[in-house]
Amino acid sequence: xxxxxxxxxxxxxxxxxxxxxxxxxxxxxxxxxxxxxxxxxxxxxxxxxxxxxxxxxxxxxxxxxxxxxxxxxxxxxxxxxxxxxxxxxxxxxxxxxxxxxxxxxxxx
Amino acid sequence: xxxxxxxxxxxxxxxxxxxxxxxxxxxxxxxxxxxxxxxxxxxxxxxxxxxxxxxxxxxxxxxxxxxxxxxxxxxxxxxxxxxxxxxxxxxxxxxxxxxxxxxxxxxxxxxxxx
Numbered sequence: 001x002x003x004x005x006x007x008x009x010x011x012x013x014x015x016x017x018x019x020x021x022x023x024x025x026x027x028x029x030x031x032x033x034x035x036x037x038x039x040x041x042x043x044x045x046x047x048x049x050x051x052x053x054x055x056x057x058x059x060x061x062x063x064x065x066x067x068x069x070x071x072x073x074x075x076x077x078x079x080x081x082x083x084x085x086x087x088x089x090x091x092x093x094x095x096x097x098x099x100x101x102x103x104x105x106x107x108x
Numbered sequence: 109x110x111x112x113x114x115x116x117x118x119x120x121x122x123x124x125x126x127x128x129x130x131x132x133x134x135x136x137x138x139x140x141x142x143x144x145x146x147x148x149x150x151x152x153x154x155x156x157x158x159x160x161x162x163x164x165x166x167x168x169x170x171x172x173x174x175x176x177x178x179x180x181x182x183x184x185x186x187x188x189x190x191x192x193x194x195x196x197x198x199x200x201x202x203x204x205x206x207x208x209x210x211x212x213x214x215x216x217x218x219x220x221x222x
Contacts, residue, residue, distance in 0.1 A: 036211070043112075043198050043213025044151070087150070094139055094158050095166065096202075096211060100150035 004088045009103040018075045020102050022088030025069050033064060033071045036087045038101070044087060048073065078106050111135075114199050114214040121221050127186040129217050131199030138204035140182035141211070142166075142174065144195040151198065157182055158204065189221045 006022040024033065032051055036044035048055060050062040050071070061074040075082055085101040115130035133140065139158050143151040143166075153166030155174040163174050171193060175183040182201075186193055199214045 034210075041216070043200070043216055044211070045213065046210040049210070094204075095153065095156060095164065096141065097153055097167065098143070098151035100148070 004090055004099050006086075006088050006099065006102045008100065009105065011105045011107060012078055013107050014079055015077055018078050018082070018104065018106075020073045020075075020086055020088075020104065021070055022073070023070045024088070024090045027068050027090050028092060031068075031090045031092050033062065033068075034089045034091055035060070035062065035073050036089065036098075038085045038087065044085075044098075047086075075104075078104075080106050080108060082106050112199055112201050112212050112214040114197075114217050116217050117215065119217055119219045121186075121189050121219065123190060123221060125186075125189050125221075127189045127219065127221075129184040129186075129197055129199075129219070131182045131184070131201075131214055132180050133182075133201035133212070134180065135201065135203070135212070136179065137201040137212075138179070139202040139209075140176065141200040141202070142172075142182065142184045143198045143200065144168070145198060145216075146195050154184065189219075191221050193219065194221045195219060 004024045012018045034049040035047045037047050038044040048060045048062045055062045063072040083106045087101040112133045141156040142154045145151050152168050157163045157176040173185045197217045200211045202211045203209045
């Protein structure tokens with residue numbers, strides 16, 4: 001399984017762009033990089049997924065360099081409601097392992 | 109949208125009781141998962157199932173068992189509940205397509221073992 005490493009916590013302010021970087025040095029050729037968001041007292045929910053280069057959806061962008069050993073989740077113009085835990089996963093097979101995630105705290 | 113339903117939002121049990129946590133999904137997903145979540149530890153995989161009657165251990169299976177008699181239902185069983193099993197339990201499901209299939213989670217069951 002590809003192990004991921006991401007910061008334990010981050011603080012930012014409303015209206016700022018937030019970038020959370022995840023390293024996954026032993027990512028394999030067929031692995032996808034997936035990010036989930038979890039609010040308190042809820043299950044995680046899918047945000048975005050990518051294989052290489054850049055992916056954008058209505059919630060976030062995901063930047064993946066050519067070597068794919070890291071990825072960066074970018075949240076544009078965050079609001080207080082973006083306060084949550086963000087998990088980076090590298091999915092290889094059916095056994096899906098979460099790390100401890102990054103606790104993002106948005107300040108007014 | 110996929111709906112993953114966990115039978116109880118809150119549950120209080122006594123030490124030594126046999127506890128059943130039920131999870132049902134409505135999207136005909138092959139894969140189902142049970143995680144537990146504790147402060148500071150993130151989500152830890154207990155068991156998963158990739159088909160009816162099939163199961164695989166996750167990272168922390170000790171003290172738990174599972175049952176998957178029907179495709180839509182995945183049960184987590186605590187044979188003899190202990191206080192260190194007090195936790196938030198999360199069920200998830202996923203299709204059996206490529207590795208880029210999304211996980212869909214239930215709302216969780218907060219179990220307290222007294």
